């Protein structure tokens with residue numbers, strides 16, 4: 001190992017380790033308080049990025065547990081991405097793997113708090129987009145073209161004031177067409193099923209609807225047609241439904 | 249490629265609204281960090297498009313770690329090159345530091361030892377980047393708070409060695425020179441006198457934080473202090489008129505305060521010989 005490698009690794013261990021290692025500080029020399037400055041800078045920047053991206057997760061886990069994950073994450077699996085914005089998804093994946101089933105104890109809503117935070121983070125940043133040359137005006141006879149940056153998350157719990165109550169629903173997260181902020185639309189169970197069926201990029205909308213209705217034993221009556229038209233126009237206004245995929 | 253001259257400001261999300269609607273006339277260009285925009289849609293994509301429609305852009309990297317030991321990912325370099333070409337930057341700068349070790353990214357500007365081995369590492373990296381990006385690379389002197397192990401030379405000599413052994417240009421950060429001089433008991437003017445002024449393509453100025461013990465940290469979160477303005481004037485007396493960038497990354501004041509800083513920097517710049 002070269003001298004330079006050794007010094008760089010010592011700095012990394014001082015910044016990322018659970019505590020600054022004595023042998024690392026000895027190799028680096030000088031005033032240990034100045035190496036603590038680097039440790040604080042590195043950890044503060046990453047901590048802030050995580051708190052900003054994962055506020056529900058931190059609230060559900062509590063600061064102590066969240067902080068414990070942070071310490072272990074940096075020590076065991078520090079970020080391998082050059083993009084700060086990708087640290088939160090990496091941390092989320094690490095937390096899921098490290099905690100496994102235990103993630104839902106004692107707060108059963110913690111896993112979906114994490115899922116919701118990561119979905120919102122994705123929607124805010126994603127540069128996924130459809131190829132305009134593959135698209136056509138919306139038609140019920142063609143597959144629906146939905147904005148690939150949006151996310152739908154099925155959740156069981158809802159925060160109401162200070163309390164967390166059981167209220168299963170599906171949340172659709174998308175970017176505001178002009179402001180770029182992340183907006184949330186709450187879908188009915190049927191609306192969520194319909195969007196799931198429509199969002200495979202291949203099934204024409206009429207066939208997707210037919211499948212959902214027959215599975216749920218419903219008929220396409222006037223009330224359904226009106227509700228479905230309302231959902232489609234809402235999704236178009238929000239620029240989640242962008243049109244149809246053109247026939248090949 | 250639009251000509252970059254005069255005073256610029258770092259493109260940051262909290263500033264973009266004011267930047268687009270009421271930038272002072274002396275604000276002539278913006279500095280953009282590719283890592284904040286590459287592969288990112290939504291607000292950041294629009295912000296960059298708006299800024300590019302109005303100002304010339306110079307790029308300033310955050311993650312190339314000119315002292316990193318592991319070669320950068322070729323896919324990232326290809327994407328970076330495409331980004332740099334798309335914004336028409338005249339050069340790409342990054343820091344004379346390391347930021348990743350054995351694949352772990354620490355997301356900070358970590359200090360290189362002032363040694364011959366470090367010089368070789370940086371020079372190799374600069375060459376690699378020049379080839380991969382087909383653009384001049386400018387290295388920026390950083391604020392450093394501790395030196396790892398024993399030094400074989402001074403910071404000015406280290407910088408001089410890197411520049412003499414490579415084609416790198418220099419992005420001279422006057423605030424960093426000031427912070428280092430105060431923290432390590434050296435003379436910032438002496439440092440500025442010893443660096444090769446003809447290699448400077450751009451200057452950074454910023455504010456910093458001073459702790460209770462007098463130790464200074466480069467935060468870009470405070471106003472530029474009087475000594476740094478004076479030091480800028482001194483630096484410009486050596487380099488001649490080069491583009492000057494105001495870095496502000498946090499604790500954003502009312503925009504008028506930043507606009508006043510831009511105006512003051514422009515007045516200093518106009519006094520420098522062309």
Ligand SMILES: [Fe+2]
Pocket residue numbers: 388421452495
């Ligand atoms: Fe700088």
